[in-house]
Amino acid sequence: MIALTRRPACSLVNCEVGYVPREGIDLPSAFRQHVAYCQALRQMGVDVEVLPPEEAFPDSVFIEDNAIILDELAVVTSMGTPSRQGEPALLFPVLARHRRLVTISPPATIEGGDVLRMGKRLYVGVSTRTNRAGVAALREIAEPLGYEVTPIGTRACLHLKTACTSLDDETLLVNPVWLDVEALGSCRLLPVPAEEPFGANVLCAHGEVLVQASCPLTCALIEAHGYGATRVDLGEFSKADAGLTCLSLLIPPQSLPPV
Numbered sequence: 001m002i003a004l005t006r007r008p009a010c011s012l013v014n015c016e017v018g019y020v021p022r023e024g025i026d027l028p029s030a031f032r033q034h035v036a037y038c039q040a041l042r043q044m045g046v047d048v049e050v051l052p053p054e055e056a057f058p059d060s061v062f063i064e065d066n067a068i069i070l071d072e073l074a075v076v077t078s079m080g081t082p083s084r085q086g087e088p089a090l091l092f093p094v095l096a097r098h099r100r101l102v103t104i105s106p107p108a109t110i111e112g113g114d115v116l117r118m119g120k121r122l123y124v125g126v127s128t129r130t131n132r133a134g135v136a137a138l139r140e141i142a143e144p145l146g147y148e149v150t151p152i153g154t155r156a157c158l159h160l161k162t163a164c165t166s167l168d169d170e171t172l173l174v175n176p177v178w179l180d181v182e183a184l185g186s187c188r189l190l191p192v193p194a195e196e197p198f199g200a201n202v203l204c205a206h207g208e209v210l211v212q213a214s215c216p217l218t219c220a221l222i223e224a225h226g227y228g229a230t231r232v233d234l235g236e237f238s239k240a241d242a243g244l245t246c247l248s249l250l251i252p253p254q255s256l257p258p259v
Helices: 010-014 027-043 088-095 132-145 216-224
Strands: 002-006 047-051 067-069 073-076 100-103 115-118 121-126 148-153 164-166 171-174 188-191 203-205 208-212 228-232 249-251
Touching: 002 027, 010 027, 027 047, 027 208, 027 228, 067 088, 067 249, 073 088, 073 132, 088 100, 115 164, 121 132, 132 148, 164 203, 208 216, 216 228
Parallel strands: 002 047, 073 100, 121 148, 171 188, 208 228
Antiparallel strands: 002 249, 067 073, 115 121, 164 171, 203 208
């Protein structure tokens, strides 16, 4: 598995903030935390590719939002906020090495942080960044390839993955306050402790789970259910409404021929 990451730009201090109070970001600390995050991914057996910073785009470090990776192709997204609309095109040459590319264009908006894949199921958060037209555009691309696309209502959080991430193809870690859990169907749900609402955003690779250092109770919950867990400090990125998943774009090996 490959993880595309992008070094944080100095302009990160001007990032978009919607659901947390704006605080000053300590750039040297953010740079160190990003290096440690990439190292944690490598220790999980992930091949990490670090792209250069993009000063023109303060939020470009949150690379997950720029694309949705399927087995057959990569869907280049249409960003839901004007300051980020130029970001996805920066990835065209990188993504083209791994998948055939298709794009979603305005007025449809969809961001990768709102798309949770569990096998052939795609749960898509309807949020301030992803609209119904974005869900429909992804459905038009993905359903002919055998994927089931299910919209999920979100509230009081930036993306679906802020409130819900997968531990395996059947188990979801969730903050039920921030999303409509009824739409998750028969998935096994593990609610995070109320004291750690942001704990639901974890990153899984090769059977290991990265958990925010600020969420020890969530880490203990994950371990109690038989998963290996490692804590990583992303405190400076939390000031930008960010979590573990948004700092990388995971690209599994392509087991199918391109379509």
